[in-house]
Amino acid sequence: MHRKPQRQPVRLIIAALVVFGLAALSLLLGSQKGLQPQHYIQLTIDGVRAGSIYALMALGFVVVYSVTGIINFAQGEFVMLGAMICLTVNDLDLPLPPALKLIAAILAGVLLTTLIGAGMERLTIHPARRSPPVTLIIITIGVTITLRAAALLVWGADPHVLPAFTTLALEDKIFRFGGVIIQAQSLWIWGALIAILILLYFFLERTLLGKALRACAVNRRAAQLVGINPDRMALLSFALAAALGAIGGIVLGPVTRPIYDMGVMLGLRGFVSAIIGGLLSVPGVVVGGLLLGVVENIAAGVTDPAYKSVVSFIILIAILLFRPQGIIGGGEKPAEEA
């Protein structure tokens, strides 16, 4: 709102130049590696897949941050827990047909992780809720380390396997279009993201509880004055963030090999996506996640896959230096008048 209008075109030009420069650089690097157009399409598709997971994680960051002002670094651990719990239940010797067992495993992963998220808020955030945000953020880092260590004890240091959802139903789980390959699991990931966005929209815009959650994010004082209990909304936001994380981890499970410390790098990328989107806007962070996935994947594709994780760090540093309020959302938390 207080943006200086005359600087807007300058910023657009700079952004266009940066994008154009990066695109030219990747084409140059790509041509040296002999990449064909379909390779770029493939890289983009895979990037959108990874980005969908980042978007799901970023949504978790937004839900918690907008309601409580806390950056919840345990978001990555929710992803890990969702995947791990799901594959553990799936490996149990239950007298069920495989498809039903997988459904039960997915439900268990989401529900248990949601409970863990809620428990985290009640046991660690709630008792310290009067502390400044920095303290609370450091508490979430403590929880992160604890959850990761617990996962190491329970699941060991080796990667695990979660079967692709449609190995059971489809003969061939890979679709080919010319030289471009789409795994059936990618469709599950995109489907999950779209379904969640629709559900989230419905929840936040159409239900009283969702409106109360938004009210708490917009103006905490006024929310209290209309009879909303912010402590309960904080609990709800952590549970919701955990559920979002778990779903991300479960749909991602089959395309990576879930391991106890997968939350580290995923958490970072979800956080960077959330920052790109300005930490408060749902569409902003979804675009942020997809963008990060694509940029990261193309950068890795035209150079070396080993550079993949460097991208998020560079973006993180650049944003914190030049645009700490985010790129897309561009919004600061509306100041609450005393």
Added chain:
Amino acid sequence: MLKIENLCTFYGRIQALRGVSLTIAEGEIVAVIGSNGAGKSTLLNTISGMIPSRSGRIEFDGTPVAGLRPDQIVRLGISQVPERRQIFSTMSVMDNLILGAYHRYGRGEKGAIDRDLEFVFEIFPRLRERIKQSAGTLSGGEQQMLALGRGWMAKPKLLLMDEPSLGLAPLMAREIFRVSGQLREHGTTILLVEQNARAALELADRAYVLESGRVACEGKARELASDERVQKAYLGK
């Protein structure tokens, strides 16, 4: 209905209320006037549970209120129209009003809530025109109407109004005061805090003058309006 005895409230080390006592009977409009920093808003926020009181008693319909959370106090039947409106700016006019009735949902009051919404739109037809607009795009006067409507949607027995005329054009302020009188006729008791002493004393039955956290004088609004000291200090005569 509301009985406050010897209430003391601190902001950190600064004492904002120094033993305030005040009563409100059902159906009354009571005004609290005083200059900036006299403790008027602190008084309302202590009643609402937003600031804890250090000592003293607040009793509402015989129930002690001090120590309850703000949301519990709203459930008891005290709702506040806060200073500077504090509407949910990125949400629609309708959503703001619905959230005003937040504590009434799930108690089988759906029909009553719809009737009350209709009532708010009747007294503020402008809000009906802007029902889907996001509240932050409303003019200052419309936002005040919305804040008042939202406060009333809680169906409070006691409505606390904090500086409703602040920053409004005189015509709009008069409209807000007129509607406040109308709400009383619908059975709402009102505690009004105002810097605009003249308008407040015209509307109110009784009034208290607050000076640096103490009640300096109290009485019938009409009598206070003709009191020489009050005239000099607050009415600019």
